[in-house]
Amino acid sequence: MSGCVEAIRALLDRIDAREDAIGAWVHLDRDGALARARALDALAPAERGALHGMAIGVKDVLDTVDMPTAFNSPIHAGRRPARDAEVVRRLRAAGAIILGKTVTTEFAFTHPGRTRNPHDLACTPGGSSSGSAAAVAAGMVPVALATQTGGSTIRPAAFCGVLGYKPAFGRYPTAGLKHLAPSLDTIGLHARAFDDLARASAVMAGEAAPARPVLPRRPRVALVRTPHDGAAEPQALARLHEAAQALRSAGAAVRTIDLPPALVEVDALQHVIMAAEAAQSLAAEWASARDRLSANLAGFIAEGLAHDAAAVAAARARIAAGARAIDTLVGDDEVILTLPAPGEAPRGLASTGSAVFNRLWTMLGVPCITLPAGRGARGLPLGVQLVARRDAGDEAGFFAHARWVHEALAAAGHGH
Template sequence: IYAGRRPAADAVAVARLRAAGAVVLGKTVTTEFALFQPGPTRNPHDLSRTPGGSSSGSAAAVGAGTLPLAIGTQTAGSVVRPASFCGVVGAKPTFGSVPLDGVKLCSPSLDTVGLLGSDVDGVAIGLGIMAGDPDRFVPADLGRRPRIGFLRTPWWHDVERSARHRIDAAIERLAADVEVVEVTLPSAFAGLVDAQQVVMGAEVLDALADEIDQHSGQLSARLRAYLDDARALVDDYDAAIALRESCRRDLDDVFAQVDVLLAPSVLGEAPDAATTGDPLLCRAWTLLGTPTVSVPGLTGADGLPLGVQVIARPGDDARALGAARLLTGLLPNVTTRDDRA
């Protein structure tokens, strides 16, 4: 539909990076309208597998060492998930931090411009530039023994067995350097995944109205099926927004005893290239607008990257980045028994 199109101007995020001296090498591959139809990009750690999506090319380029930084956007899990699969840092800032001007919208109340990079400090600098507020993204010093809330999440049993074992081993290792506190979410949070899907689907239908009306034959079968499913959920939109607002009010209680939360970010290692993976573990945090940072360092049963995500209160990006920087030095080389069986 947009083959050969060249925008008249850069998006604000890109323009700010250029003005700060960044060199833009090109545009990386994304999935169809930042949704779920895979592109040609493969995972640099195993070419039979997906790099994740929608920021597929960005994650693969950083994971392959081609770029130190690459822009991504997240509506469900499109920064955190590919970062986890490709073994790089991926940061989704607090919703609204980075202007969406010049971005092709998918879901205006969810879409967030983020960055994927080879290290936390570079990502933090880039986010500060894109947001026009560098001080807000300086990684915070959490002190000698920060309190990390380990969150198995309501979806823990959806995580692959081998990944659960490796994350548990990592938590045992971290307990020597940080204070680990097990955190349980209020029961209402279990509904956030479904609520995110409702909000996203309804807003995608609106954002892509012209493409659906004028170019439906050029949309992939996967996208058309997604749109059909979204239409069936539109009537639940107001209830989904109400749940989001209620759970946002509960976040102060969730973070009352911890500096940040640490949770799995993906269900396991990257699946095959026919899919971009499941954003299940990212959806709730995207809906709530919290800053989340995917931290590399673990590997799965097949030796592929397995990320975990740091989550902080909305607006507390510095704390999320500070915890991520700390964890990048603690997570590598965590080992556990071979549990592929």
Template sequence: MITDEPLADAAASLRAGGTEPSAYLESLEERTERVEPRIETLLDEPNRWDRLQREARALEARFDDPAARPPLYGVPVGVKDIFNVEGFPMKAGSTVPPETVTGPEADSVRALREAGALVFAKTVTTEFAYFEPGPTRNPHDTDHTPGGSSSGSAAAVAAGLCPLALGSQTIGSVVRPAAFCGIVGLKPTYGRIPIGGVLPVAPSVDHVGFFTQDVGGARLAASVLYEHWVPESVEEPTLGVPEGPYLEQADPAAREAFREQVARLEEAGYEVRRVDLLDDIGTINDRHQALVAAETALSHSERFAEYGERYAEATTDLIREGHAVGVGELCEARTGRGALRETVERAMDAEDVDVWICPAAPGPAPEGIDTTGDPVMNLPWTHCGLPAMALPADELGGLPLGLQCVARYGDDEPLVNWAEGIASAL
């Protein structure tokens, strides 16, 4: 179900005039009308295509000289419905009044618009970007989840409805759905993509991320979304495998597939070092859960007090769990982020590792859409704010299986460059 033209190619064609934005939208409209009813990735919008065509024609009139066209000229972008977008209501996957979650347009959306992108649609999210799923299905097999909480964004890109979509990650909401849907997902170093205008979940660990179909598209999107993106050439990386209890959280079949992926990378010439790491993953998991619960309770305190009866059971349980987290426990959880980062990077320095590689999820997408899958393979990297990417790597039982690549804090540019070679080798 993957379209022929991923982001970088589509953007180049639009900028050069090989395809006009209005004509490109016509092809997407046909595809969307055919595919969307089966996967349900987009929020309803009356007259969506009339609006998009008006905006496309205005863009064509404004930038009639191809040499003056911005990098994402005419590119339609999906936006997860916890991002504020001017002119669009906010629902956040919930039934609370939209005015209680609506605010100024998100910094990331504004950056995309300034780069010439068109807001294609608001995409489905789980309720308040936690675990209560929406209706979205996996484009590869509609009997399976696309992952979450950025379910609509990941599935829309995988199905070729738009070449770029915004998501967010507080535990595993970019990397996991990217892996389940067989596409690229990038979660940046904490704070490197501005998060203003995004409905908070747990601000200490909330990240803005995005989805594309390939690494070339991720590089282009990053150059727009990062405030200070500095392209650089890098030598081939040394890869590290985090052996121990963390890796054992993956399903046996997924671990075996991962070992085969590692072997393919070694055959391609990569040096791979196996390092004992994250032996205390149970403690890390508990600490992150306490942090997310406590900060979610704080983020929703006024709204939940008034509209708590409208919240889904999973979200309600999280908020009540957060009420039981003491101030000392919350402070310890926040402090643990930096301590874990130091531990991971000390191991990287000692073993001369540039990139950790590991499964992007415990296995392929689970059957059914009542759950979005387990984010446990993403959790430690989110907790300490390291940049992480999901790359399409394999199939298991006919469903995509992703590889997760993690670099040092701030090494987003090298990570994207390294990811291209890794993806090619796989």
């Protein structure tokens, strides 16, 4: 058998053809991946793991014992972790092949890396999980690990036209993750295929296999209008409404609702929590190497340090009270349909785009997924976002809804 070796060789060929232009990888472990593939090919069928041979890219904020992990910061250049992050360890134990480390923005905040959007090299791939989304979109790897503190998984998935999954907060262990804001930081996934996403997620959560999905007879969808809709591109909003219509035509019960004021307030306060926690998470770098932080990040840390602890605590209390509004906004078996990003990927690499359509859901800790929804006027991907109020126990139900929506959009001509 040489199936794994052949698959890795095909991916490396693809990387050779496109990496110079795209810049998705900060470290590529060609020899290690091929050696691992050979070892996997030598296994008897009964010895194979749940992810036998699955090639995976790992965002460079997650530790890998055999590759440097430097968070795209000169402060940590050449850093060699003593161990794998727990999710990486689990993926390897299940037979996955870690192909390399993907480019992150500096410490997963806003200062961009060198990665370009595979659909238009003049545009950002989004961030902070820039390399993961771009590598998956370019066919360099079928699955990549991402993280989200604001909108760092969902938004680049939309800009690059791939599946992006931010699970419920706390679903995967975060040991070996460089934290930015621990009460928000959520490890997630970029993938091209749903099956890959579901299988990798189960392994990362420590489950033997994905639970069998159960879809309600008539899917229920709530199109949620947010105060940020006015900041979205008209074509993105139009596509969102076309998507809602396509789901109605496919048999879903679709209603339109407004984000209640309590959740608007939660949304607005995410920034306070993120700044306060980032100032604490990066305290060592701030103390010892402030001059080697980007101006973006240094300013954000200074903002976080300036927040009064009582004011941050008051913000948390308002968030805790306001967050309850999600429980009555949508039903237990209903998914929210909303935008994952303001529109197509912006031109230029200086900014990775806006997280205004992501912050609320990250703050609430609810699961979110980006589904591709065709192309925009500039030929770049558009997407929709599904959000559920459910937590970690119900991934199968959320995925069942997402697959159904994904297929309904594809059937209506709004897919990849």
